[in-house]
Amino acid sequence: MPVLRLAYATQFLIALIAVFVLWSEVGGQVHLDLMPWYLKLVLGAGAAFAMVKATAAAVSHERAWNGRTLKWLGIMVALLVGCGLASYYCHMYLESDEEDDQQDSAFVGQVGNLRRVGNPPVAPVTNRRAACQAAPQTPELSCGSSS
Numbered sequence: 001m002p003v004l005r006l007a008y009a010t011q012f013l014i015a016l017i018a019v020f021v022l023w024s025e026v027g028g029q030v031h032l033d034l035m036p037w038y039l040k041l042v043l044g045a046g047a048a049f050a051m052v053k054a055t056a057a058a059v060s061h062e063r064a065w066n067g068r069t070l071k072w073l074g075i076m077v078a079l080l081v082g083c084g085l086a087s088y089y090c091h092m093y094l095e096s097d098e099e100d101d102q103q104d105s106a107f108v109g110q111v112g113n114l115r116r117v118g119n120p121p122v123a124p125v126t127n128r129r130a131a132c133q134a135a136p137q138t139p140e141l142s143c144g145s146s147s
Contacts, residue, residue, distance in 0.1 A: 004059075008052050015048035018084075027087030034085055034094045043083045050076035 023031050023044065032040065052071035058064040 012052045015051040019047045031087045031090040034090045047079040
């Protein structure tokens with residue numbers, strides 16, 4: 001019996017990894033990152049636990065497909081549907097902030113590239129001291145006292 005307990009514990013850990021890998025691949029890692037930790041804990045650990053209980057029910061009876069096995073598989077499917085619904089909720093309501101930030105930063109980048117109308121483009125300055133003596137009022141040059 002202790003070997004069977006060890007096997008169930010190992011199956012739970014493997015099922016836990018499998019649930020979260022499946023969830024991140026199907027639902028998207030971004031949505032999984034936005035989700036609260038307690039929701040991930042309940043749904044992920046619950047699905048892994050249901051898988052272990054379904055296996056235990058299949059092993060404990062003479063026939064593998066019995067009422068208890070089907071009950072635990074149904075619970076596992078319900079929890080996995082809950083994982084999908086939680087990912088869908090995060091996709092619909094929690095992801096819009098990131099898109100707005102990207103649009104704002106693109107707008108700022110475009111504004112930074114604009115030139116004032118009527119001013120000719122400024123050539124790169126190689127001799128700053130000569131340029132400051134020639135046109136000290138030019139705002140593009142830093143004509144400080146430092147050399």
